[in-house]
Amino acid sequence: MSAFTYRCSQCGAEFAADEATYTCPKCGGNLDVILDYEALKPKAEALFAAPPDEASLWRYLPLLPVGDPHGEGTPLRRAGWTPVYTLPAIRESLSMPNFWLKDESPNPTASFKDRASAIVVARAREIGAEVVITASTGNAGAALAGMAAAVGQKAVILAPKSAPQAKIAQLLVFGARVVLVDGTYDDAFDMTVAAAEKYGWYCRNTGYNPFTAEGKKTAAFEIYEQVIRPNGLAKLNVFIPVGDGNIISGVYKGFWDLQQVGLIENLPRLFGVQAIGSAAIANAWKRGTDEIEPVSAHTLADSISVDLPRDGFRALRAVRNTGGAYITVPDEEILKAIADLGRTGVFAEPAAATAFAGLKAALKDGLISPDEPTLVLSTGSGLKDVAAAMKAVHAAPVVPPDVEELAKVLGE
Ligand SMILES: *Cc1c(COP(=O)(O)O)cnc(C)c1O
């Protein structure tokens, strides 16, 4: 564990670790966790010089603001260290010799959110919180429920009742107390904040709890170890799906940490990809302002369907400070991306496939050229939303049990 302070991303005010819990006490902005980078330099060098001793994000404990939560022999230990693929078929079809895809579906609850929830559970245990609570469109709750179950931590999850069935099933199976709200995610968000205050519970909410981005930053550490360093890259484009903007803010924070300890010179260019129907952050980017206006979100990519992004300010900063861009894609392109990735053996949920759809759009618009080193972050498993996956493919023919009929449909 590393000692830390907080700095407000919006007003710049600084706080000691015990002076804040969630957002900035002065202005309500999201807090960045600031480590003691000078003291960390030799530790970081030693950490990254050694081969991974554990295929897990806990490898990065010296650069995390939490202590070791243990949980050996449980799924908590397995969060992070997801694979990176080159996908030769995609390299060939896009003429991109330096393409990579990082697949987050092997996480214990099958999405990127395990990274954040693992760290929040560690923090909850450290501060002796009896209960952790979160509002979630699905994955964040599933991740918190799963990571909490792994170590016997009590969890309460509020989700909109419209969340995909697979995600609700995960919440229930992991034994969390689940309440479905007959309202929006934003309603659930406000209710969890109030409940946490009333009962003294610890709230994980995205874009509210500063530790979620600290968990998500571990993906940047892995990208450094799996792609940047072994290939000697000075530059890298990273495509990230964006809803609330906490993943892109967390990945930015990870690269920023690496820069502070002197391990990388340049920050990779971050490209945020939103669905056209849920593009509050991309809209602000296009207008050239930090004023984010809420939208009435409608996209089949439920994990990035957000009216009022909770981490929009930092999500804009991440792209601006790295020379990246925001890109929007229609739902049809998201479905096509599911099929494209599926044919390479990667099953992505709609939000996850959005990053790949964004890459194709960026190539088409000339935002990047095909020879540039580029990584797509595929954030969650297609099994999370089977109904959406079925829209990306043709239905299978049904035949009577007869080989002649089989020959007919196979066209042999
Ligand atoms: C939550 C989520 C996102 C978006 O992350 P934000 O922090 O809301 O921008 C993307 N993909 C998947 C699979 C998610 O669960």
Ligand SMILES: [Zn+2]
């Ligand atoms: Zn502030």
